[in-house]
Each structure stands twice: as structure tokens, then as C-alpha cells.
Amino acid sequence: MKIKSYQVYLFAITFIMVVVACSKNAATDTAPVVASCDPNTSFSKTILPLFNSTCNLSGCHDGPNAAALNNFQVVHDNASQIRASISTGRMPKDKTLAITDKNAILCWIDNGAKNN
Numbered sequence: 001m002k003i004k005s006y007q008v009y010l011f012a013i014t015f016i017m018v019v020v021a022c023s024k025n026a027a028t029d030t031a032p033v034v035a036s037c038d039p040n041t042s043f044s045k046t047i048l049p050l051f052n053s054t055c056n057l058s059g060c061h062d063g064p065n066a067a068a069l070n071n072f073q074v075v076h077d078n079a080s081q082i083r084a085s086i087s088t089g090r091m092p093k094d095k096t097l098a099i100t101d102k103n104a105i106l107c108w109i110d111n112g113a114k115n116n
Contacts, residue, residue, distance in 0.1 A: 039111040041111065060093055082109065
């Protein structure tokens with residue numbers, strides 16, 4: 001069976017469409033953070049549980065691959081990098097944070113990343 005050039009182009013276009021459709025949605029990942037921000041967002045009650053459920057998982061921030069985000073000092077010391085990664089949608093890996101969760105993390109960082 002001989003493959004014709006239009007079949008190659010059709011395959012290439014279909015492949016590209018599938019890859020784009022299955023990738024993270026950049027518009028959602030980089031959407032502006034909701035304006036409401038509670039300056040008293042709690043690290044222990046809000047931020048740490050979010051990291052435990054979305055980041056401190058096998059293959060992500062579990063120690064061997066990247067520093068576990070499981071205590072205040074590590075999270076505080078990496079706050080600017082965490083902010084950049086969440087703002088751009090680069091993290092969490094293979095997931096998308098709900099806008100409320102993203103807002104809570106960014107709000108906590110922007111208000112001094114307090115140990116509360």
C-alpha cells in the first residue's frame with residue numbers, strides 16, 4: 001500500500017490537534033487570580049492541606065524528585081518559586097488547581113507567607 005502525501009498531511013494535522021486538545025489549557029492555567037484575598041489565610045489549615053493533596057504525591061514533591069512541600073520552612077523558603085510555578089500553570093504537574101485553591105496559595109504568599 002502506497003501512502004499518498006495528502007494522507008501524511010492529514011495524519012500530521014490530526015496528530016497536532018490531538019496533542020493540543022490533550023494539553024493543559026493555558027488560558028485556564030494563567031487566568032488572573034480572583035480579587036478576593038483573605039490576608040489571614042492559614043498555612044496549617046489551608047495551604048499545607050492543599051500541598052498535601054496536590055503536590056506531596058509520588059512522582060512530584062516526594063523527596064527524591066523535588067523537595068517535599070510538607071512543612072512551613074520549606075514552603076516559606078521556596079515561596080517565590082512556588083508563586084511563579086502556580087501563576088504560570090506549570091505546577092501542579094499534570095493537574096490544574098481550582099481558582100479558589102490557586103487564589104488561596106497566592107494570597108498567602110502575597111501576604112507574607114506567615115506561619116499561622
